[in-house]
Amino acid sequence: MLKNDAATASGPVLDTCADSKIFVNFVDHGAPGFLCFPFDYLYSDDLQSAVDYMTDNKLFKELVFYIEACESGSMFPNLSSNTGVYAVTASDAH
Numbered sequence: 001m002l003k004n005d006a007a008t009a010s011g012p013v014l015d016t017c018a019d020s021k022i023f024v025n026f027v028d029h030g031a032p033g034f035l036c037f038p039f040d041y042l043y044s045d046d047l048q049s050a051v052d053y054m055t056d057n058k059l060f061k062e063l064v065f066y067i068e069a070c071e072s073g074s075m076f077p078n079l080s081s082n083t084g085v086y087a088v089t090a091s092d093a094h
Helices: 044-056
Strands: 022-029 029-031 035-037 042-045 062-068 085-089
Touching: 042 044
Parallel strands: 022 062, 062 085
Antiparallel strands: 029 035, 035 042
């Protein structure tokens, strides 16, 4: 969804460009290193991979994550401070 790859995605994708401002809000359950969806998980390394891809391909100007889940701070262990990516989490990594 975040990678703007409609050709390979199985659902909706963002249609963004270098001037896009993206806000991602997630409210559900989490644990160290992952977030829970009803039938799947999102792992921190997969999220970081998507953010890296979006950064490298200039798919946003600002990308803001607001995550309300237990241990949600663990989703961003490698977040760089100079990429236009911001994360607000409901808890730290522990």
